[in-house]
Amino acid sequence: MKKPSGRGGTLERGAAGFDAAVLGTSFSGRDPGVRPQVLVQAEKVYDVIAAVKRARRENLKIAICSGGHSWMQNHLRDGGMLIDMSRLDAIDIDTARGIAHAGPGCWSVDLDLALKKHGLFFPVAHAVDVGLGGFLLQGGFGWNSRVLGLGCENVIGLDVVTADGDLIHASAEENADLYWAARGAGPGFFAVVVRYHLRLHPRPKTAAIAIQVFRMKHLEEVFLWADRIGPEVPRSVEFQLLLSRNSPGIFAPGVEIIAPVLTDSWKQAKADVAFLTRGPLRPKASFTTPLLPMSPSALSRFAARRVFPPGMRWSVDNMWSDAPMEQLLPGIRRIADTLPPMPSHVLMLNWQPPAARADMAFSLEGRNYLALYGEWKNAADDARYANWATEHMRAMAPLGKGIQLADENLARRPARFMAPANLARLDAVRAKYDPAGRFHEWRARPG
Ligand SMILES: Cc1cc2nc3c(=O)[nH]c(=O)nc-3n(C[C@H](O)[C@H](O)[C@H](O)COP(=O)(O)OP(=O)(O)OC[C@H]3O[C@@H](n4cnc5c(N)ncnc54)[C@H](O)[C@@H]3O)c2cc1C
Missing domain, CATH: 3.30.43.10 (Uridine Diphospho-n-acetylenolpyruvylglucosamine Reductase, domain 2)
Known part of the structure; x- marks a missing residue:
């Protein structure tokens, strides 16, 4: 981009x-x-x-x-x-108050690098060029979000232009209903965000990553083990399983365990990813890297080159699930067997949401997050791949709770993305601020 x-x-x-x-x-x-x-x-x-x-x-x-x-x-x-809104990308950091004011066009990497200079941190998206505008409205699964909360939970206020053309502020104290809606409405938000006000955090002193790669034949045992130990994995670790047709090091279809860790000392980081080296499956792994220093921005750049190149056509869909892994596995195996060529990939994220969150529109998540990213370059391949992610997610939907708006494909598969009571409340707030329906909403509502 x-x-x-x-x-x-x-x-x-x-x-x-x-x-x-x-x-x-x-x-x-x-x-x-x-x-x-x-x-x-x-x-x-x-x-x-x-x-x-x-x-x-x-x-x-x-x-x-x-x-x-x-x-x-x-x-x-x-x-x-x-x-x-991409040109409204200014960042203004108030170090004394631990707050940043940022335009919606600001990229993840820009905010991260600006904060780095002050030893500060915000849970920005995992890709360098994701805009704060859409990222924060839909929830915002950012770096260290398992510790710091969703991006939107760190929005303390926002300035918006309403359907009447009025510039207003929304926060817990002012226009609180709009503030509630802005944290989770995603593409269904009904005003233009012109500025976010963000709560900042001390920057973790250590950022590192460990990777373990298995051949695809081990998929079932790796997923079962990952699901079993998921609840005990320290929250400083983003424990991800990635499937692709060309895993690094083995140059063949494989399951990659990717474990970035953000914490305050190298010793702590090593302890937090020790579950990988001590795991019973380690002897079956093709290789396990040592813990490697890697900043979030560097990792985002690496991911952008490897799995998120620009200019691709996409088939994306997802699901949150609390279902037992044994029930999910046949569907995951079918997904692996039909995975389109690189850089297409599948992500399983060990999310383990906290017991409670702030009251906000965002209201749907689960123990595991499964997301499918089919990518190809030529329009001629549309017929082959365009429905790949959707078909698999439709087939597995009975095992899911709904979807995350970050990776939505509502036009092809209208699925639940919010608790029904929250959707009803959001509609009431919309009716107040945008009675004429000036702003587009989601492409489709839950079917
Ligand atoms: C490569 C890649 C990596 C990603 N990584 C992550 C990740 O790590 N974590 C995560 O949570 N998500 C991730 N996403 C999903 C991403 O956060 C969402 O698609 C988000 O909506 C993108 O925001 P944007 O501003 O870049 O996109 P846009 O396409 O510009 O916006 C998406 C929608 O948000 C609304 N919107 C945008 N700006 C405004 C505004 N100023 N005012 C009101 N409404 C607005 C509009 O409805 C718009 O259609 C990723 C997406 C991609 C393509």
């Missing part, structure tokens, strides 16, 4: 450069064939206010993008107005 180049402005459909500007907002390389009527590339908050007022006057429905990382290009709709 490239940073937006040049000044902002307003482009009407048909203008020179319009198509490139619209498609350039998207991380996905796919052209869905639909275009807004008008594209507003906002540079300042005032541009957003003016754009929303114009949309009201001309009865245009509004879509919004910031980092453009919606896998399924949620912001690309037919007609209406698209407001591109």
